[in-house]
Amino acid sequence: MTLSASKTALPNPVVPGGVVVFTIVVGNTGGAPALGVMVSDPLPSGTTFVSCGASQGSCSGPSGGVETASLGTLAPGGTATVTISVQAPAAPTTLTNIVTATATNGAGGGAMARVVVAVGNGGQSLDVPALDRWALALLAALVAWAAIRVLRRGA
Numbered sequence: 001m002t003l004s005a006s007k008t009a010l011p012n013p014v015v016p017g018g019v020v021v022f023t024i025v026v027g028n029t030g031g032a033p034a035l036g037v038m039v040s041d042p043l044p045s046g047t048t049f050v051s052c053g054a055s056q057g058s059c060s061g062p063s064g065g066v067e068t069a070s071l072g073t074l075a076p077g078g079t080a081t082v083t084i085s086v087q088a089p090a091a092p093t094t095l096t097n098i099v100t101a102t103a104t105n106g107a108g109g110g111a112m113a114r115v116v117v118a119v120g121n122g123g124q125s126l127d128v129p130a131l132d133r134w135a136l137a138l139l140a141a142l143v144a145w146a147a148i149r150v151l152r153r154g155a
Contacts, residue, residue, distance in 0.1 A: 002028070002029045002030040003026060003027070003028060003029070003030075003034055003037070003074075003101050003102070003103060003106060003110050003111040004026070004027040004028075004029050004111050005024065005025070005026050005027075005039075005099060005100075005101045005110075005111035005112060005113040006024070006025045006113050007022060007023070007024050007025075007097070007099050007113035007114065007115045008022070008023045008115060009021070009022050009023075009097070009115045009117045010023070012115075012117050012118065013117065013118035013119065013120065014088045014117060014118070014119055014120075015088070015119075015120060016088060016089065016090050016091060016092055016119055016120045017087065017088060017089075017090045018087070018088050019050055019085050019086070019087055019088070020047075020085070020086055020088050020095075020117055021083060021084070021085045022041070022083070022084045022085075022086070022097060022099075022115065023081060023082075023083050024039060024041065024081065024082040024083075024084070024099050024101075024113065025079055025080075025081050026039060026071065026074065026079065026080050026081075026082070026101040026111070027074070027077075027078070027079040028074040028075065028076055028077065028078050028079075029077075030076060031076050032076060032105075033073050033074065033075055033076065033105075034073065034074040034078075034103040034105065034106065035073050035103055035104050035105045036070075036072070036073075036103055036104030036105070037057075037070075037071040037072060037073070037074050037080065037101060037102070037103045038068065038069070038070055038071070038101070038102050038103075039068065039069040039071060039082050039099060039100070039101050040066055040067075040068055040099065040100045040101075040102070041066065041067045041068075041069075041082075041084060041097065041098075041099040041100075042065055042066045042067075042097075042098070043062055043065050043066070043067060043084075043086055043097075044086070044095040044096065044097050044117075045065075046088075046089035046093065046095075047086040047087060047088060047089065047095065048086060048087040049061070049062045049067065049084075049086055050085040050086055050087055051083075051084070051085045052067055052069065052082065052083070052084045052085075053082070053083045054069045054071060054080065054081070054082045054083075055080050055081040055082075056071055056072060056080050057069060057070045057071040057072045057080065058070055059082065059084075067084050069082045074103075088117075088119045089119055091119075091120070092118075092119055092120030093119045093120075094116060094117070094118055094119070095116065095117040095118075095119060096114065096115075096116050096117075097114070097115050097116075097117070098112060098113070098114045099112065099113050099114075100112050101113075
């Protein structure tokens with residue numbers, strides 16, 4: 001029994017105060033059933049828990065900032081999905097979220113997956129330089145002149 005885990009976050013980036021959905025897929029890539037599969041996901045600091053759902057088994061509400069899902073048994077080649085929704089902080093920042101999947105009969109400690117989410121602009125400036133109307137007119141004239149030269153050369 002070998003567990004795998006992957007994690008995505010949508011939307012990414014998320015607007016400040018918006019809801020981000022973490023989707024975790026746990027798989028059993030081994031030849032034996034994975035028993036007592038558990039997913040443990042410490043929620044990122046500054047977020048507010050909204051909901052949790054699992055394709056099999058159940059989620060328990062966050063305890064101590066950690067959301068837990070009990071997925072039961074995963075057959076060889078089987079997968080289960082856990083979806084956790086949180087409200088992002090109100091200020092731009094970067095969230096890092098790491099999930100761990102384990103099984104009661106697992107050797108090797110289970111699997112981990114990580115995702116990074118930008119809230120707002122992630123604390124980075126999104127200033128886009130703008131041209132005034134004269135610079136735009138000059139740019140348009142330059143593009144038109146270049147287009148005419150190319151067309152004359154091709155004729």
